[in-house]
Amino acid sequence: MLLLTGGGTGLVNLALDDVVRDGPGRPVYAATMAALVLMAVPLLVRRRIGRWQTFALVLLGDLVYVVVALCIDDPVRYATPLMLLFPALVAAWFLRPWMLAVNMVATPLAVLVAMWSSYPDPVALAVQVGVSAGMLDLVSFAVSVLRRRERRLLAAAEALVLRDPLTGLSNRRHLVEQAPRTWRQARRGGLRVAAMVIDLDHFKQVNDVHGHAVGDAVLQSVARALADTVRPSDVLARLGGEELVVLGIVGDPGEAGRLAERLRLAVAGARTEDGPAVTASIGIALTRPVDGEDAAAALWWLVDRADAAMYTAEQGGRDRVAGFSPPRPRPTPDGERLGPPTVPGPALPGHAPSDAG
Incomplete structure (x- = not known):
């Protein structure tokens, strides 16, 4: 619009007396103003x-x-x-x-x-x-x-x-923002999306016995250890308290199980100067994205399943990985509920494979 305004105003000056000099400068001036107007056209068409x-x-x-x-x-x-x-x-x-x-x-x-x-x-x-x-x-x-x-x-x-101020990890909002990208990549590659919910075992006792400052230091140490373990394409986020989640793309349930086991070992190996060592219970859930589903709704449906699997790991003795929660209805864009996809679960330590993967 500025090019059009400047060029158009300049062309008007040609019709005014004692503004544009007579002689060779006049056609140069006219050509320059016309060029400004013409250059505005592709900018208006492209709009960028x-x-x-x-x-x-x-x-x-x-x-x-x-x-x-x-x-x-x-x-x-x-x-x-x-x-x-x-x-x-x-x-x-x-x-x-x-x-x-x-x-x-x-x-x-x-x-x-x-x-x-x-x-x-x-x-x-x-x-x-x-x-x-x-x-x-x-x-x-x-x-x-x-x-x-x-x-x-x-x-x-x-x-x-987008970041959790204590650990520097992604927060819930960033996790939701990354869901559409993860779902698109999984659909293009014909792969699965895995959610892994990580809960630190008996973390409340750490705060009660050692104080919240030590508890915060333990959380930060665990966050660093997990950040060094996850793959570059994974999203590691803190949901709140001592609960974290990893969202990533895997080729099969076995790959998800191996990654979860590495995460469990990373938590066990995290150390602070004053805080105690902690362990983690990890629940896994997988899904194969389908066209047209709401990625955000599907994300929380998947996290809910992984969260239920995490409780299974806690009930099984803690410091272990468990796969897949009981079947839950799957959300769709129009609000209709579908049954869970049939993806076989991996053979994970302390938990038998599920047919509801």
Whole structure:
């Protein structure tokens, strides 16, 4: 819209007296304004623009300002350096630091060329260029600093929203946000999604006997050990308290069982300076995603099954892995309930395979 407005306004100047100089500068001016209007068309059609295209348009804005200043009768009146304010702000907000630096160098050059004929006195010309270009570059630099600070604040806010503040792991919200991606990847590969609910055994006693500060340190140690054990594609999240969940894609139930066993050993091997060693009971549930299902609803259905399996592991003596909960209705997008998919369960320590996998 700015290209259309600028080009259209510039074309109107051709019809006004004593604005555009007669001679060879007039067709150059007309061609430049028409080019601005034409360049706006693909931007309106695509409705998006990349960083390099933005960089090119910023430098083009500097060039257009020079062309306008050289083609009109009174540049001081009709082509003030304030015309470069928009390219300067765009560069500061959207471009990388080195691109901004290039524009900050181009700005005084553009002002110098544009104002050359209007200030015969070199001192007056230097003052005009220094004041105008200096203010533009100062504003551009200040906006760039504010933009970088804003990005850091947004990143920190995002971390607070998507990360558990105690352990640094993903939280429930991030787990839900990752569910659609996990379900899509599993469907494309014809694989299964596995949820593993991890509960630290007798963790309440750790807090009661050693205090909550030691309990927090134990949780952090366990979180680090699990983060070092899970695969890069897995999502490790803290649901609350001492309960954590791992969401990942597996080829078969045996792969899920092996990963869960590694997680159990990682918890048992986690150590702190003052806190006691802890163990974990882990429940596994698997599903094969189907087209059209709500990934978030399917996620919590799967986590519920893994949570029930985790209770089975606790009832079996704790510090073990158990697979698959009793069958539960499966949610669908229209609210209809389906029975559980028939995926055979793995042979896991302390728990027999289930036919309801």
